[in-house]
Amino acid sequence: MAKKKFVVASFDDEKVLFPAVKKVRLSGYKIHDVYTPYPVHGLDHALGLRETSLHTAGFIYGISGTTIALGGMGWVFTTDWPLNIGGKPHFPLPAFIPITFETTVLLSAVGMVLTFCYLCQLAPFVKKHHFSLRATDDLFVMVIECTSKTNVDDLQSFLSNAGAVDVNVQEAEAGWWLGTYDKDQVLLKEQPAV
Amino acid sequence: MTPVKEQFEIPSKMKTWSMVLIAIGVISFILGLITKGVSNNAEDKAVFLGTLMYNTIFWMLICNASMFFICATTLAMGGWSTVIRRVPEAISTLVPVFGTITLLILIYVVVIDHNILVYPWLDKATVEKDEILKGKSGFLNPGFFLVWTILAIGLWSLLGYRMRKLSSETDEGPMDYDTGKQFTWRNTVTASLFIVWFALTVASTVPWFWMMSLDPHWYSTMYSWYTFASSFVSGMSLISLWVIYLKNKGYLEYANEEHLHDIGKFMFAFSIFWTYLWFSQYMLIWYGNIPEETVYFKHRVEGAYKGIFFMNIIINFVCPLLILMKRAVKRNYTLMTFMAVLIIFGHWIDFYQMVMGSIRKDDATLTWFDFGIASLFIGLMIHFTGRALAKKPLTPKYHPFLKESIIHHT
Numbered sequence: 153m154a155k156k157k158f159v160v161a162s163f164d165d166e167k168v169l170f171p172a173v174k175k176v177r178l179s180g181y182k183i184h185d186v187y188t189p190y191p192v193h194g195l196d197h198a199l200g201l202r203e204t205s206l207h208t209a210g211f212i213y214g215i216s217g218t219t220i221a222l223g224g225m226g227w228v229f230t231t232d233w234p235l236n237i238g239g240k241p242h243f244p245l246p247a248f249i250p251i252t253f254e255t256t257v258l259l260s261a262v263g264m265v266l267t268f269c270y271l272c273q274l275a276p277f278v279k280k281h282h283f284s285l286r287a288t289d290d291l292f293v294m295v296i297e298c299t300s301k302t303n304v305d306d307l308q309s310f311l312s313n314a315g316a317v318d319v320n321v322q323e324a325e326a327g328w329w330l331g332t333y334d335k336d337q338v339l340l341k342e343q344p345a346v
Numbered sequence: 347m348t349p350v351k352e353q354f355e356i357p358s359k360m361k362t363w364s365m366v367l368i369a370i371g372v373i374s375f376i377l378g379l380i381t382k383g384v385s386n387n388a389e390d391k392a393v394f395l396g397t398l399m400y401n402t403i404f405w406m407l408i409c410n411a412s413m414f415f416i417c418a419t420t421l422a423m424g425g426w427s428t429v430i431r432r433v434p435e436a437i438s439t440l441v442p443v444f445g446t447i448t449l450l451i452l453i454y455v456v457v458i459d460h461n462i463l464v465y466p467w468l469d470k471a472t473v474e475k476d477e478i479l480k481g482k483s484g485f486l487n488p489g490f491f492l493v494w495t496i497l498a499i500g501l502w503s504l505l506g507y508r509m510r511k512l513s514s515e516t517d518e519g520p521m522d523y524d525t526g527k528q529f530t531w532r533n534t535v536t537a538s539l540f541i542v543w544f545a546l547t548v549a550s551t552v553p554w555f556w557m558m559s560l561d562p563h564w565y566s567t568m569y570s571w572y573t574f575a576s577s578f579v580s581g582m583s584l585i586s587l588w589v590i591y592l593k594n595k596g597y598l599e600y601a602n603e604e605h606l607h608d609i610g611k612f613m614f615a616f617s618i619f620w621t622y623l624w625f626s627q628y629m630l631i632w633y634g635n636i637p638e639e640t641v642y643f644k645h646r647v648e649g650a651y652k653g654i655f656f657m658n659i660i661i662n663f664v665c666p667l668l669i670l671m672k673r674a675v676k677r678n679y680t681l682m683t684f685m686a687v688l689i690i691f692g693h694w695i696d697f698y699q700m701v702m703g704s705i706r707k708d709d710a711t712l713t714w715f716d717f718g719i720a721s722l723f724i725g726l727m728i729h730f731t732g733r734a735l736a737k738k739p740l741t742p743k744y745h746p747f748l749k750e751s752i753i754h755h756t
Contacts, residue, residue: 193755203673211671246629 155323157298158184159307160283161316162291166192168315169292173198175314176296181307184295187287206271210264217259221252281324291317351597354735364729371722378715392463392705397719398451399464400701403556404580404694405723406444406499407548407573411581413438413506414544415612417537420509425747426608426754429600432742433588435513436734437581438506443730444723445499452495452556456488464705467562478563486562491555498547505540512536516742526746549574560704564642568627573700575623579616579662580693582609583686588731590679590686597740600752603677607756610676613689617666620693624659642704650710651703654695661692694720 163169169186173195176183183199229235230242240247269275287293294316298304308319382394412434419427427434455461462469466479467486473479479486512533521529553573558565566572586609592598631639646655665688675681698716742748 246632249625249629
């Protein structure tokens with residue numbers, strides 16, 4: 153898969169990071185992502201990320217779980233194989249509720265985990281590129297994607313001025329293992345080698 | 347931009363409204379007293395007393411839930427609620443007022459009127475003949491009932507008063523590190539005393555005494571938690587209504603949709619919790635199908651209370667689940683107001699069927715008297731909460747957790 157060029161800037165302070173994110177976005181650069189050692193409150197707003205649709209997916213999985221459990225048990229106990237259990241009705245709703253609840257939770261939980269992995273491009277056989285290992289320790293790592301128009305030297309000095317303690321250039325595969333995520337190859341071919 | 351107002355002043359419109367509601371309540375109380383309260387028909391009288399009982403118990407417990415909220419957040423070191431803290435504090439000033447009313451009504455029922463249609467265990471002859479009631483009589487007797495009720499209401503009021511007094515210290519002046527630490531510690535001690543007493547009363551004995559003993563044979567271990575969940579979720583709705591009202595009037599400068607969002611989460615979560623308890627109580631009894639247990643549900647599920655019983659689930663579970671689930675709704679003032687009113691109404695109906703369903707089994711009609719008495723309590727609630735809010739600044743200016751609350755972010 154195609155490799156892309158990224159400028160990687162590391163910050164050691166949240167107070168520097170937030171204005172830097174703002175400045176970078178105002179200057180028109182495209183932030184690929186910001187890697188942090190812990191969840192930083194408000195960073196998603198600063199980055200201008202849209203709200204995740206994970207919860208909508210979760211709701212749909214949950215509703216499917218409810219339907220499958222109620223429909224399945226209802227069909228089995230009324231149509232397919234009606235049994236007389238202690239003189240209870242064939243469709244005893246209260247008795248079905250715990251199982252319906254469990255199935256709802258099961259489907260929404262498992263479904264959301266898998267969807268989360270899909271959205272984050274995580275799977276056992278995917279090798280992710282680490283822009284900086286210190287993002288898991290003590291640095292906030294901002295990764296900016298380069299396009300054909302990006303002047304890499306300018307960008308590097310711009311980031312140093314914005315308070316980055318370390319700036320470097322890396323080439324990495326940004327894509328998704330099935331290749332559906334990263335269709336942007338034309339741009340890279342046109343880009344001159346640096 | 348208009349300057350932010352720190353001190354609440356009671357608007358004349360609010361005064362008029364609370365007075366009108368109280369007047370409606372007093373008139374319907376007098377009319378009820380004439381038509382039902384002093385009538386020779388014992389059943390009418392029981393209905394009169396039952397209506398008073400479920401209203402006072404409901405309104406007192408939801409005002410007490412405010413103090414529970416303050417104490418629980420204090421113990422959990424939850425700083426986010428600091429900017430709206432004065433609102434639950436003001437609501438909790440009603441506990442002594444409504445507590446006195448509850449006490450008077452219960453004393454009237456148990457001692458003066460000795461009403462065996464309301465509390466069948468008051469009748470000594472029945473208890474003598476009844477093995478089950480005989481076994482319970484060590485607990486279910488007028489002496490224990492009254493002492494425990496007085497203790498419960500008295501200690502709620504006393505500990506609530508102490509919490510509010512501690513909170514006044516945050517208006518006086520800046521605290522240094524040690525004073526702040528000491529302040530937090532004293533708050534923690536009083537709050538834990540309140541929580542322990544709350545567990546011994548609202549979360550266990552008081553609902554057994556006041557409401558479960560209306561059906562003295564029947565018992566359920568879920569009942570007290572069910573009552574607590576009901577009162578807590580409506581208490582949170584009441585807090586959110588006051589916060590939204592004050593915000594609309596230009597008070598509470600630091601409160602914003604982040605704080606409303608957290609109150610909304612409580613309303614959502616405890617609606618689910620209420621349903622969990624409702625269902626656990628219902629399902630086991632339905633499954634076991636033992637006559638001494640189904641006696642409580644028989645006329646509620648199949649008899650006159652059928653409509654109210656199932657409407658309850660829709661208002662208190664389906665609506666909060668589907669409407670309050672979205673994040674945007676919990677941050678929307680209009681929808682939150684709607685949901686808060688709906689939840690309070692739903693749980694008022696719930697208390698109605700819990701109490702009246704045992705006193706008057708064959709008829710579930712809500713009459714003018716029910717709404718009249720409810721309006722009396724709503725009027726009193728608005729009047730006294732407004733007065734309490736006007737007494738103190740709306741923001742605890744020097745509270746150690748204030749900054750945490752201002753920058754709160756969900």
